[in-house]
Amino acid sequence: MAHFKKKQAGSKQEIPTSAMPDVVFMLLFFFMVTTVLREVTLKVKLDLTQASNIEKIEQKRLVSYIYMGPERLPGNQLGDDKVQIDDAIVDDIGAIRNIMYDKLIEEPKLIVSLRVDQNSEFGLLTDVQKELQQAGTFRINYSTKREAD
Amino acid sequence: MLKKKKREGAEINGSSMADIAFLLLIFFLVTTTINVDTGIGMVLPPPLDPEQEPPPIRERNLMKILVNAQGLVLMDEEPVPITEVRTKLIEFIDNPEGNEELAVSPDAAIVSLKTQRETPYSIYIDMLDEVMGAYKDLRDAASRSNYGVPYDALADDSPQQNQIQDMYPKKISIAEPDS
Numbered sequence: 001m002a003h004f005k006k007k008q009a010g011s012k013q014e015i016p017t018s019a020m021p022d023v024v025f026m027l028l029f030f031f032m033v034t035t036v037l038r039e040v041t042l043k044v045k046l047d048l049t050q051a052s053n054i055e056k057i058e059q060k061r062l063v064s065y066i067y068m069g070p071e072r073l074p075g076n077q078l079g080d081d082k083v084q085i086d087d088a089i090v091d092d093i094g095a096i097r098n099i100m101y102d103k104l105i106e107e108p109k110l111i112v113s114l115r116v117d118q119n120s121e122f123g124l125l126t127d128v129q130k131e132l133q134q135a136g137t138f139r140i141n142y143s144t145k146r147e148a149d
Numbered sequence: 150m151l152k153k154k155k156r157e158g159a160e161i162n163g164s165s166m167a168d169i170a171f172l173l174l175i176f177f178l179v180t181t182t183i184n185v186d187t188g189i190g191m192v193l194p195p196p197l198d199p200e201q202e203p204p205p206i207r208e209r210n211l212m213k214i215l216v217n218a219q220g221l222v223l224m225d226e227e228p229v230p231i232t233e234v235r236t237k238l239i240e241f242i243d244n245p246e247g248n249e250e251l252a253v254s255p256d257a258a259i260v261s262l263k264t265q266r267e268t269p270y271s272i273y274i275d276m277l278d279e280v281m282g283a284y285k286d287l288r289d290a291a292s293r294s295n296y297g298v299p300y301d302a303l304a305d306d307s308p309q310q311n312q313i314q315d316m317y318p319k320k321i322s323i324a325e326p327d328s
Contacts, residue, residue, distance in 0.1 A: 024170040031177035049271040053281035057186045113186060116270045123266030125273075126325060133196045142274060143188040 044069035044084050049118035050147040057141060062111045064103050065143075066096075068124060069117030081120045083128060093127050100135035115143040189277055191321070209250055210257045212241050216276050218267040231275070238283035242317070255287070255317050263324035280321055287317045 046069050057063055071079035071089065083090045085099055104110050112132060116125060132140065197203075214234070215223040222229050224237055242258045244251040252258035260280055264273050285300070292300040292313050303310040 021167040021170055024167055024174055028170055028174045028177065031174065031181050035177050035181045049274045051189055051274055051278040051281075053189070053278055053285050054187045055190055057188070057190075060186065063186060111190075113188060118269065118271035118274075120270050121266060122264050122268040122270060122273050123326065125270060126266070126323075129193060129323070130196075130325075133193050136195075138193040138195070139190070140193055141186075141188040141190050142277070143186060144274060144278075146187060 040065070040067075040084075040087050042067060042072075042084070043087075043089050044071055044082055045078055045117055046115055047117050047119070048115065048143060048145050051142075051144040052147040054144055054146060057111060057113070059109075059111075062107060062109050063113050063141075064100075064107075064110055065113050065115055066128065067115045068128065069120050081117075081124050083124070093131060096128060096131040097135040100132060100137045104135060104137050109139075110137050111139045111141055112137050113141045113143050189274070189281060191277075191323075194322075206259060207253070207257075210252050211259050211261060212238065212252075213261045214263065214276065214280075216262070216264045216268060216272060218265050218269070218272075220268075220272045220275075222276070231279070234276070234279045235283045235286070238280060239286060242283065242287060256315065259320040259322060261322040261324055264326060266326045268326075277321075281319075284317055284319050288313050291316055 044067050046067060065085075067084040069081060071082040073079045083093065083096065085096070090096060090099070100110075100112065114125070114128070129140070132138070213223075213225055220231065222231055222234060224234065229237055238260065241251050242255050242260075244253075244255075262273075262276060262280065264276075288300040292298060292303060292309070295313070296303070296309055300310075300313060303313070
């Protein structure tokens, strides 16, 4: 009996915590690398529609976004439907072909992801698509959320 | 006195390093969005040459879908509820009974989608989704009967996948709205 007691008292039950900073740093680096801080400020309201037969875009490098939706005006108001590319609103639809053509030269396998508000009208979209045809950027993607089914 | 002071080793207290790391970790945890962009992929046709005549298409190979701004659907001049669009399309593309008015063969079938300028984007996407769904069902069925696996399980650019794609090519035409 006495023998057992002595053994129990002698062993300390502690988890070594000296490696914890290393573990935390490793996680930290992982998240630092994967984080993409929001690259553009949206100037249009965007509420994506839902669809069920969708595919993922694996190569994010190839993607260039075009946003379409009602313009955000100061004081929480919404204006007319506008097109936004990168950080600026493009008022002249005819200028899109030059912008997209320049992007296509930089990245020949460009995929244009159209992020369109669900309430915006089809007319604007078809105007933009005509410009994309002129620019030669034929691969497009209608960005949607996954429909819960 | 002086000697004693010098002997005290200069040391940075490292015990709070874990706290700092945790703080940064939590910041990046909160700001990270691991979102994959999803959507319906399409390939636009090259711009039309005004002098060139469009190639002749046999009427029976063309399924005209018209959608108006209220979401009402016409398929080949017949009103169809949106829930039946997919089954109708599958019937049109596959044409198992060899109906004279439906597509000659699946690879000849062309689906033309036309909307009005006023149509909301969500209705357009809903329709496109139905068309994509019809093709997905057909490809799935073909893949299952030929290889015993769903279409998604086939490797990209494998001969099997290419064969299924050749059987059921997605020929979708987005027509320009009139008005």
